[in-house]
Amino acid sequence: MTAKTNAGRFFEDYRVGQILTHAVPRTVSGGERALYHALYPARHALCSSDEFARSCGLPAAPVDDLAAFHVVFGKSVPDVSLNAVANLGYAQGRWLKPVWPGDTLRSESEVIGLKQNSNGRTGVVWVRTRGLNQRDETVIDYVRWVMVRKRDADAPAPETVVPQLDATIAAPDLVTFDGLDFSSYDFALAGEPHRWSDYEIGETIDHVDGVTIEEAEHMMATRLWQNTAKVHFDATNREDGKRLIYGGHVISMARALSFNGLANAQMMVGLNGGAHANPCFAGDTVRAWSEVLDKADTGAPGVGAIRLRLVATRGGEPFTLKGDDGKYLPHVLLDLDYWALMPT
Template sequence: MTKTNAGRFFEDYSIGQVIRHAVPRTVKMGERALYHALYPARHALYSSDQFAQDCGLPFSPLDDMIAFHVVFGKTVPDVSLNAVANLGYAEGRWIKPVWPGDTLRSESEVIGVKQNSNGKTGVVWVRTRGLNQHDELVLEYVRWVMVRKRDVDAPAPETVVPELNKVVPVGDLVIPKGLDFTKYDFDLAGEAHRWGDYEVGEKIDHVDGVTIEEAEHMMATRLWQNTAKVHFDASARPDGRRLIYGGHVISMARALSFNGLANAQMIVGLNGGAHANPCFSGDTVRAWSEVLDKAETDGPGVGAVRLRLVAVKEGGSFDLKGDDGKYLPHVLLDLDYWALMPV
């Protein structure tokens, strides 16, 4: 009798199915220290208790992407262990800050299924919720993955494709309790640019680049307890190369965006995203951003800015897609998110 987990295949999913993911994870300051060692992360709100307290918070929360990675990692054995590709994200919201000492767990509901025309794979949509030790919602998002079938002769399920918002409405964004940017210290934050200094349509080259290392990527992926075979096992892909976890690219690009967006302090909404092309060890990641929208919020001194964050493995241009509408080969990531910034 086999006791190991072979993961779910496409025919194992059904609409309305709720999956409670193992294993809860308590996150502490060591998580931040390692995160900041892996990425050039230096947004002030996530670096300094004093800075966070001056912004109305009790102390510095853990980085927003730490929460995302931990919650995401829990889902891999049940959602994407047998995935061909992680296709996209939508309707992501950070609801409550994650504090050192919090214990996070994840659960997902299947909200869509569609078998592909080749009969060998299908697409599964799940809405994932991250909860803390008080069963409070800290994070939620939708993602969809292409998953292999166990039996190609298994009948196709009835197609259900969920209708998803292309943008999280500003009114649905959650401003952390107490957050107040009216006494924001721009010198300590690292840049003088505030909400009013950015124009919709403006593009920002973040200039710096970081070459991805195999060891650092695998350390990060283990940290998030992401068990996807393609990230560790060189025999899991026909080309014999380990695929860099897409979240590693997200965090690298987010950290690089400090140069030009040092005051985009907190990510509070994930509108959409695509891992456009695979990333491998030896690729040098650079990033640029485009300002897509701006909005006022009810938070004192707090504005929201909608940003497109693009990670590329070559620099020098803002080109994203070709004439055929497909991503250009050098584009690794196209991420659409809301961040909070002092007005």
């Protein structure tokens, strides 16, 4: 008998410099947008309305930035995190081109770092993943790191390589899409009057609303993005017998909740860093708050860049993040640092 099934890569299967070409390309459509808006309370106007997008200089509404991220991320899972314990963090992410309905996306990753954990049973793998469209244009580029099981605890540890990652993406390196123009922006239709100039560095915003995570919705979302990581589907892969909620599900939920107070932060264009601070499970009620970290001008008319910390929690006091020991508090689920575009 010959084995034809794929058990996935384990930690000892990776090598720095290795290029992973991910199957299977996926053509996105308006169906992804509709399902994305059904799964999350997403309602930023630029990705909701073709007419609103045209008034901002684009030919139509692009696919939601995080929906595009999820498609690209999901392609990488069978090769990077099928045997993951947890996805740990993100850095140096940029949205470089809009994704339109009808575009076909594929992904590839380069292994840029490896470090075996002290327990000898797992290790951390760093990869740089690119999402490309049918014209071989890079639409998304980001780094993530993931804790992966070893197949054989006695297998020798690879040489440790920990990549040096910039803490932030410099504002001049952010990409504003061709034609984007917020000089005639309709604040009434967008949902809030607050401009880029109305936000102060250091300001914090409690987004007020909460959404209880449902098992069925999480499972639908994870399948929608074709994410096959075992910890999201098979409860026997965790000692606590629970299915881990896909971290991207928490990111999208928090971003959608941030509409209340940041309705005009229309597009995510940079991902400076992110950490899944604690696991999320069905039944948890996700809430969110944001902090303004920085602001910058862009070359696009009427468009400013705003750097935000987005924190997702399951209860706890808003604006609390870490304890005296420097570790994330138990109620913190996500700590995400990103750049968005907003009318000035």
